[in-house]
Amino acid sequence: MAATQVIRSEWTKIRSVASTVWTLSLAVVVTLALSMLISALSANEFDKLNAQDRSDFDPTFISFAGMTLGQLAMIVFGVLVVSNEYSSGMIRTSLAAVPQRGTFLFSKVAVATGLALVVGMATSFAAFFLGQAMLGEHRAQLGDTGVLRAVVGGGLYMTLIAMFSMGVAAMLRSPMLGLGILMPFFFLISNILGNVDATRKVGRFLPDQAGSRIMQVVTPVGDDTPYGPWGGLGIMALWVIAALGGGYALLKRRDA
Amino acid sequence: MRSSVACMIELEGLTKRYGGKLAVDNLTFTVRPGVVTGFLGPNGAGKSTTMRMMLGLDRPTAGDVRIDGRHYDRLTDPLKYIGALLDAKAVHGGRSAHNHLLCLAQSNGIPARRVHEVLDAVGLTAVARKKAKGFSYGMGQRLGIAAALLGDPQILMFDEPVNGLDPEGIHWIRHLMKSLAAQGRTVFVSSHLMSEMALTADHLVVIGQGRLLADTSMAGFIAQNSRSYVRIRTPQRERLLDVLHEAGITAVESGSGVLEIDGGKPERIGELAAQHHIVLHELSPQQASLEEAFMQLTAESVEYHAHTDTPARPWGADWQKGD
Ligand SMILES: Nc1ncnc2c1ncn2[C@@H]1O[C@H](COP(=O)(O)OP(=O)(O)OP(=O)(O)O)[C@@H](O)[C@H]1O
Numbered sequence: 001m002a003a004t005q006v007i008r009s010e011w012t013k014i015r016s017v018a019s020t021v022w023t024l025s026l027a028v029v030v031t032l033a034l035s036m037l038i039s040a041l042s043a044n045e046f047d048k049l050n051a052q053d054r055s056d057f058d059p060t061f062i063s064f065a066g067m068t069l070g071q072l073a074m075i076v077f078g079v080l081v082v083s084n085e086y087s088s089g090m091i092r093t094s095l096a097a098v099p100q101r102g103t104f105l106f107s108k109v110a111v112a113t114g115l116a117l118v119v120g121m122a123t124s125f126a127a128f129f130l131g132q133a134m135l136g137e138h139r140a141q142l143g144d145t146g147v148l149r150a151v152v153g154g155g156l157y158m159t160l161i162a163m164f165s166m167g168v169a170a171m172l173r174s175p176m177l178g179l180g181i182l183m184p185f186f187f188l189i190s191n192i193l194g195n196v197d198a199t200r201k202v203g204r205f206l207p208d209q210a211g212s213r214i215m216q217v218v219t220p221v222g223d224d225t226p227y228g229p230w231g232g233l234g235i236m237a238l239w240v241i242a243a244l245g246g247g248y249a250l251l252k253r254r255d256a
Numbered sequence: 257m258r259s260s261v262a263c264m265i266e267l268e269g270l271t272k273r274y275g276g277k278l279a280v281d282n283l284t285f286t287v288r289p290g291v292v293t294g295f296l297g298p299n300g301a302g303k304s305t306t307m308r309m310m311l312g313l314d315r316p317t318a319g320d321v322r323i324d325g326r327h328y329d330r331l332t333d334p335l336k337y338i339g340a341l342l343d344a345k346a347v348h349g350g351r352s353a354h355n356h357l358l359c360l361a362q363s364n365g366i367p368a369r370r371v372h373e374v375l376d377a378v379g380l381t382a383v384a385r386k387k388a389k390g391f392s393y394g395m396g397q398r399l400g401i402a403a404a405l406l407g408d409p410q411i412l413m414f415d416e417p418v419n420g421l422d423p424e425g426i427h428w429i430r431h432l433m434k435s436l437a438a439q440g441r442t443v444f445v446s447s448h449l450m451s452e453m454a455l456t457a458d459h460l461v462v463i464g465q466g467r468l469l470a471d472t473s474m475a476g477f478i479a480q481n482s483r484s485y486v487r488i489r490t491p492q493r494e495r496l497l498d499v500l501h502e503a504g505i506t507a508v509e510s511g512s513g514v515l516e517i518d519g520g521k522p523e524r525i526g527e528l529a530a531q532h533h534i535v536l537h538e539l540s541p542q543q544a545s546l547e548e549a550f551m552q553l554t555a556e557s558v559e560y561h562a563h564t565d566t567p568a569r570p571w572g573a574d575w576q577k578g579d
């Protein structure tokens with residue numbers, strides 16, 4: 001079974017369902033709208049900040065603020081791409097056509113990842129430029145140290161979040177279960193763990209917190225995070241590998 | 257390709273256990289080309305489970321199933337070897353019929369024009385661009401059959417294809433299966449209706465509670481199981497018995513003054529009675545239906561009895577026990 005055949009097939013699948021379009025458009029619109037809003041508010045607030053906060057002011061990172069919400073749409077995209085197969089019963093038709101389950105899963109993930117990368121990267125660049133436009137005199141330039149890395153990193157972050165969701169969905173199968181676990185996790189639990197002193201040291205190893213480090217250009221004073229921007233993205237990538245590996249192991253073993 | 261196994265489905269000791277439940281129990285049989293093989297069994301007998309294992313979807317607990325001499329996942333582009341309709345609902349409802357078939361075709365390197373051909377063959381061309389969730393049950397069934405035909409496979413498998421279809425749809429499927437077999441293909445179709453199988457199948461595999469109960473030609477099954485007999489009621493029972501005995505005809509009493517004569521000719525019996533001035537209240541040729549034969553064959557293995565008139569001593573019970 002040629003993998004290129006399966007990739008073409010998965011491309012046909014992904015472009016022929018409405019959920020692809022609405023989840024990805026939602027990711028773009030929500031990220032951009034919220035990023036612009038928060039950038040504009042931050043520009044107004046700047047004068048009221050104390051010296052410490054001014055030196056920590058990170059215009060690049062602020063212009064990605066919308067991703068906290070936009071990533072939820074990416075999660076929905078990643079979950080639905082995989083669990084649609086199960087909720088519709090299509091999985092049996094799919095696996096009868098492609099009995100090599102590894103080829104099936106990784107072709108699907110590759111196609112969805114490619115799409116998420118294009119959309120995520122475009123969103124990241126757009127969020128940066130629109131956000132900087134809102135920030136006016138406090139803006140950063142793409143040529144400044146670390147800024148291009150942060151913007152490219154924002155696109156990678158969105159992509160990895162989608163991939164992680166695909167892996168989790170492959171393990172859980174049901175879309176309701178997948179969304180019911182991932183959405184509150186990334187929207188609430190990760191934030192709580194990251195903001196409570198007792199759990200902060202653990203929380204910062206969670207995929208979203210580790211991964212979002214790459215979007216920071218200014219390191220806050222007194223920051224003791226034990227990894228750098230690429231280290232953080234690496235930790236997130238390990239989570240992704242674990243999720244996809246788990247999904248593959250279960251898919252291979254289970255009855256369809 | 258080894259010609260001895262070409263286009264065959266071979267099961268060997270196939271067994272599937274779900275937790276504590278033995279769904280398929282040591283099935284060994286072969287499905288051959290050129291004929292329609294009916295796969296018969298009551299609800300929960302294990303037909304669908306067996307078919308899922310044939311397609312590599314469920315892993316056998318023990319035993320083996322081979323397509324064309326190979327395991328399913330060893331087939332390159334399996335849709336070109338075997339096409340299956342398992343469940344008409346196994347379609348993403350948001351996808352159009354055309355795109356559903358297109359993605360399947362692409363995964364097996366089947367040219368896109370085949371999509372149009374099979375849509376045409378099942379009569380769905382007009383709704384090719386419509387989303388599958390708007391389809392009626394019969395249209396969904398046709399879409400599933402289109403997917404099975406997509407790779408022009410030599411082996412076809414249908415799980416209860418006539419379920420929920422109108423008479424026209426049933427007629428169409430029967431004709432389709434017969435013509436596929438006439439082209440020399442292997443056709444394996446499950447059902448729980450003996451009468452349906454009698455019209456389409458040439459060969460019969462019967463299972464009950466996962467176990468093989470019969471593997472026989474349809475003609476053989478009919479010959480063996482459709483007992484024809486003459487039923488007689490008479491107020492002069494003793495006298496008739498004597499007359500029949502003299503003529504060398506054996507009659508069996510089957511309660512409430514009814515006599516049954518296996519394979520007897522009603523004309524001959526009527527003439528004999530007339531000669532001896534015996535009054536008959538009934539003289540009727542009877543044919544045990546295949547449905548009855550099937551019910552009796554599987555009676556012991558039916559899991560979900562409706563607790564009505566189950567036969568006290570099922571016919572064929574003696575050889576079911578001979579394992
Ligand atoms: N995934 C599963 N998990 C647990 N038990 C199962 C599973 N699939 C089937 N079974 C059980 O295995 C038995 C055989 O089921 P199967 O669906 O194969 O029967 P069937 O012959 O197709 O019946 P029907 O005529 O109703 O379609 C049933 O008792 C069923 O409850």
Ligand SMILES: [Mg+2]
Nearest residue numbers: 303304305415
């Ligand atoms: Mg069934």
